[in-house]
Amino acid sequence: MFVAFPSLSEEAKIWIYPSSRKFYPQEIDGLQKKLHLFVEEWKADDADFKASFELKYERFIIFSAEEGSDLTNADIETQVAFILQLQQEYEVELLDKMNVCFKQGAFIQYKDVKEFKKLLKNKSVSAKTIVFDNLVQTKGELENYWEVPITESWYSRFL
Structure with a gap:
């Protein structure tokens, strides 16, 4: 069942899919409708299943399911198949x-790791640059550790 994203607990499981580009304004409504419909139908047979999504910065698709939900490999494969359709x-x-997603001024950049390392070497990005750690696994981690300076992320090994 679809629920509002804020209503999910901090322990809710999340999956983050960063887009290689920002979604265009004319795509947003249709994309949000598709995301909502997917979440509604994802495990419609399970009355206790609570899930949601967010589209952050018009670039990151974030799914969340309440901790304790019985998610099987087939359920995750269904999600990935849906993401492949969106791609x-x-x-x-x-x-x-x-790829690495990071803030550069008012913009969010999406670069492959090799190019990101070059940017660090050339000092185009610094230790204070905000990166997105798309490997966070819970809603609480999303809220507290998703957008962090490079020094506080696993990307710090590139410094």
């Missing part, structure tokens, strides 16, 4: 985990 439909990359 094709919107012509974006959502599953590549070898």
